[in-house]
Every structure is written in structure tokens, then in C-alpha cells.
Amino acid sequence: MDLGERKRYILKAIVDDYIETAEPVGSRTIAKKYEMGISSATIRNEMADLEELGYLEQPHTSAGRVPSDKGYRYYVDKLINIKDPTPEEASEIKSILQFATICEIDNIIKRTTKLLSEVTRYTAAVLSPSVKKSALKSIQLVQVNDYDVLAIVVTDTAVIKHVLIKLPRRIDYDTLLKINNMLNEKLRNLTVEQIDLSVINQILMELRGYYEILNAIIPVLYDSLKSVDCDIYLEGTTNIFKYPEYNDINKAKNFLSLLERKETLIDIFSDDGENLKVSIGRENNNDEVRDCSIVRASYMVGNKVVGTIGVIGPTRMDYSKVIGILKFIADNLNDILRNSF
Amino acid sequence: MDLGERKRYILKAIVDDYIETAEPVGSRTIAKKYEMGISSATIRNEMADLEELGYLEQPHTSAGRVPSDKGYRYYVDKLINIKDPTPEEASEIKSILQFATICEIDNIIKRTTKLLSEVTRYTAAVLSPSVKKSALKSIQLVQVNDYDVLAIVVTDTAVIKHVLIKLPRRIDYDTLLKINNMLNEKLRNLTVEQIDLSVINQILMELRGYYEILNAIIPVLYDSLKSVDCDIYLEGTTNIFKYPEYNDINKAKNFLSLLERKETLIDIFSDDGENLKVSIGRENNNDEVRDCSIVRASYMVGNKVVGTIGVIGPTRMDYSKVIGILKFIADNLNDILRNSF
DNA sequence: AGTTAGCACTCACTATGATAGAGTGCTAAT
DNA sequence: ATTAGCACTCTATCATAGTGAGTGCTAACT
16 A cells, blocks of 8 residues: 555655744645645645545644654655765765874764764764674783783774773783783683683683782773773754754753763664664654654674764654765765774 | 941842742842841842942842842852751762772763762863873883784873874884883973973984884874863753753753863863862853853862862852862862872 | 831733634535 | 635734732831
8 A cells, every 4th residue: 555646745745845844834835835736725635635644743723734753754765865965065074084094983983973963963973883792802901000000902893992900019021911911812802792701710720820910900801891882972962952843941951861861872873783774753662762863874893883873853854864964974984994994 | 348247148148049049039038038137128228239239130120139240259258158068968979989999080080070960960070180281101002903003191190091003014012112112211201291392303313213113103192192181071961951040942052052162161161270269150251151150179180280170050059059069079089089099 | 327117110920812824624616 | 536715723923901029219117
């Protein structure tokens, strides 16, 4: 059961118009602005049908129509014309990301987030590579002074973590080197999830004489790897004030409060395998974003999908623009990450 | 020229009441709620005097009085009874900061920021130690793979910075060690500001054969030290919605936009030598915070003042509570930083 | 002289009702 | 199947009046 050609055209016109104006769309507007050669009365009939089918809603009897979540979904799946970035936008994106080539991944991610929020004019979020999905590439222990050792872990997802470890007693260089080598030997190429008691016991066994030192190092190191799976970077949080749906102080407050809860956000933006995903209103599992839409894409380091970049805003989102820009930025980001890491 | 005893009492009552209720305070309220044994008419006369002297303002003729910036200033300087944290608050603060002892400074700062915003119920900001004011304690170059070296810098202000450096060619361990030692020899105990061309030239001279490698390392290292002087951590940005002065969507928007501009914030919260400082409304140099008040305190690592912690909110701020809590948290933070670093 | 009761006055805030305008659904004609 | 016409609905806006909090001033009181 699909909509007829004309209903599709009308639905698209309504969604486009509503996205542009934020006002309920009336039959006259459609007839005049989107010259269709049929009268407003005919359009009214079609609109009544579309409402009955669940694609449109009416705020009150004498108002125009507004797309429902289902309407937006149909629009995104079948009607949308994706807008590529304008030449200016494209060159801005390229130049900012290009410049980031020399930087490390944290820096690239921060820039990307800012860029995404500026070009789309919505709130942008980027998840840094998940540590859980990463394998350890190198562990280095560096003595910074008599009792302090800095452990630096580099993963195959380009994440660099450091943690300061306080030792119970002074330690000589050879011992540190020995421990360092052993940690690398046993842990290299393991993912964080693969590190378990048996691996740790192996290390303790092989370096039986250094129990005290290892007992200071390993738990702290382990905790710091396990505790934070990924960071989330946000930019453009005040962009929502550009959109009239957030002129209501409570709506704005709820939205911004949501942005303060990092765990919820990470949950919302976490990857679920799809390369590009649009979640509209109530489609979101999370109740708190039931009047928001989220568009997100995954990005890769090496050949592995490791994180996501995305945008959150009202369901009345300019999907065609956001999807175009998000694709473009994700592609460019992937190029850079492929070449640099 | 000082106010008389009675005027002082009335001014204090008005400020206290306004801070509590956010409503202009009338003469009857003062007479009844703050039992003074004088009639509302007498209080009206005193209030008219206080207004003439600039301590009070009237939103409109038939409204009560509201403190002016000058009124708040007088209140903070001469009338305030600083409220110490409640036992519950004190023990919460102690337990959260105590737990942070094992962590490194970034982590401690993040926790402190969150804590400060939760206990005061305003927006909290903490400036991490200024790198410019720091001296380098140790520099370590760590090979993470064939062409990548990670430079780790530890300062005497407990800041740890790392930067990934791409090398033009493979480098052997001994060379790296040599460069590493030279960097430490020449740069250790210098502040970032003291690092200039002459120092760098010295290094280049002494390691003449390694120009290509040094040319990859030094500029990147130098940039990463110079580029970011300090970070600012924010928490409780949506706390402002608790206060009716931000029920106006534009006020809220302006405030939150301000919080997105990190440079402005750093400027606002930067230390100016005073241990505890209250800036009220127009007293702030920065125009954008002319209807905000800021309370901030400095904190130390070792014996050196390195950063500030503070709170920003409406001029109708609960100064007595905020000052009490801020002092308490700053003292506790200093204890921890003194003992750990 | 300082204090206070009394009172007229001001001004924001809150209904209330009237009006305009946008948009609909239905009916009857095309 | 389409459309012109029209009654109907509902919101948004505006003016009006009434209410109440709070003031400033005056005159009386201590």
C-alpha cells in the first residue's frame, strides 16, 4: 500500500514548507506556492486523507497541517532530495579538516564537532573511539619523579590515554623496563574486554618478585582503561535557540538538561551498525528525546568502525541539508583518519 | 559617610529578602517579617533615603525595592553573614574530594567543578593550572610506532600534556634518548614563557647532526605548549533555569551563549591576585556579564597560585552561601593539592 | 524632630469580551 | 473527480475594566 503520486507530492510540499517556516501549512499555501494546477479544495481532500493515514497532524481544527513522525519518516525514506553542501561549505569543511591532519585524534574530533554544529546550525555530538572496541598497541611507563610513574597507553583506534601512578617505593630503571616489557608482551593486541584476571595473573606470575609494585600499577591502569569507554564532545548547544520550537522556556530547559547527561547522550549516539541513521521523534528508544530527531553517521579508524558523529535537533529538522553535510563530513573525516593512522 | 545602624539593618533585610524571594521587597514585608518595632511608614522613609543614596532601585513606582549593584556591594562588604556549609554539605565535599586523592589533577578539577555547581546550585567554572605560569619538570619522548613519537610534558603545576609527533624517518632508540636528554637538560625548570629562540638554538647547536628530526619535534612541542594556556571546565550550566531572572528566553540565551565562548570565560575567571573576589554586575569589566555576579577563589599547587575556581550567576546571588562554600571547597582543594603534588 | 496613621495615587497583572483572520469540512454545481 | 462557495471553528490580538500591592505625602501624635 503506497501513496499515489499526487499525495506524495503534497506530502513532500507540506514537509518542505513546514521545515522552512515552522508554521502549520494550509491548503492554499500548497496550491499557490507549489504550483500544482489543482485547487485548494482538492488539496484539502488529499490532506484529510493523509491525516487519516497518519502522515499529518492538525494542531487544532482551524489550523493547517503539520507532519507527524510517520510523515517525516516517509519523507526521509522516499521523498527527500539530499542537498549537498554548497561550494563554500564544502571548501570550509575541507580546509578545517585538512588543517587537522597534523593533529592527534582528540583534536580532530573536537574540530569536527564544532564544524558540524556550525555548518548544520544544530547541536553536534561526536563520540570518540570506544576504548572497549580498541586493541592496545603500546604501553609505556615513564618515570616522572621518584614516586610517580606515568602510564601511557596507545590503542589501534588512535586513542592516547595517560594515567599517573603513585608507587609505594622508589623503583630503578631496569625494573621499570622489565615491567614495561612484560605489560606489552602480555597485553599488546588485546582489546580491553579481553583483559581479565587470567591475563593479569599471568603477569603477576612471571614477575613474582615485583608484587608490590605491580599491585600499585595494574589496578590503576586497569581502572583507567575500563572506567571511561568513550568521551562525547558537544558543540552548538545554544543553536536550539534559533528554532521556534524552543522558544518555550521549559522545552529549552529540558533539551539543555538532556545535553548535560553524558551517559544518556552516549547511549543516544552510540553506533548500532548502520552507517547513516536517522531517528525521528518517538522512534528513539529514549523517552527524553521523543520530540527530537537525531541524524548520525559512523566513522572509522583503520578499517574499523569506532565512533559516531551526529546532530540532534527538533523533529522539524532540515533533513536534506543535515544528511548531505553529515555524509560529506563523515567521508572527509574517514579519509583523514585512514591516511593518518 | 556611612549609613546609620537602622538603614544598614533595613538594607540587609531587603537584600536578604530579595535574594530569597526574587520579588521586589515592600515596606510592609520588612516591618512584619524582620520585626523591627517601627512602622512601615518609617521604613518607607528610610527606603526612599537608601534609594536616593543609590543602594536601592525601584522597578516601577508602585513596586517594592530591589538592591542595586551598589547595594549588593555594600551588603557583601559590610553586612553579610557568611554561611558555612551545612554538616551534610561539608561531609559530601570532603568525601568527594578525598576520593579524588589518587587521581591526577585533571580529574580532581573536573570533580571539583561538578561538586561546586551541585552544592551552590549555580554554574561553576574551574580554570586548570596555567601552563604559562608553569615550569617544565620533565619531558619524555616515547616511541609509539615507527614514525610516531609521543612527547609527554609534566609541569611543576601537575599538568600533564601529551602531543603526538610524526617523524620524517625511522629513528633509533639511542638517538631518541639523546634528544630526550638534551631537551630535559635545556628546558627543565624553565617556564613556557622563558622558552625562546635562543634556548631552541642552543639545542639545535648541540645536536647539530639531528636537524631534520629536531625540526619535526620542536615546533610541534612548542606549539602545543604555547597554544593552550589553560582549560576551563564548566558544570551546572542549566542551573540558571532555577532562577526566575532567566525565565526570559533571551536572558537565558545570552547567558548560555556566553558560556560557550571559552576565551571570554577564561578572561572573566582569570586570577588577578586576590584570594577571594566577588564581582557584582557592572563592576565586571566584561560587558556581557553586566547582570551577572561572579565569585571566585584561587587555588594553589605547591606554593604557587595557579588557577581559579568560581561560580557565576545572577546578581541576585546567595552570596553568603556561595562564599562560604567556595572558601570551604578551595581550602579542601588546596589541602589535597599540597599533599599530593 | 522623629514617628505613624491615613489616604490618594500609580502601575502591573489578570480576566473578559469583542474582532479579525486563517483554515477547515461539507455541499452542490461543474 | 474537481472545484467554488460558505458556514463553522479556533487562535491571536486588542482594548477595557477591575484588583491589589506598594508608594509618597500630609497631618496628627509622642
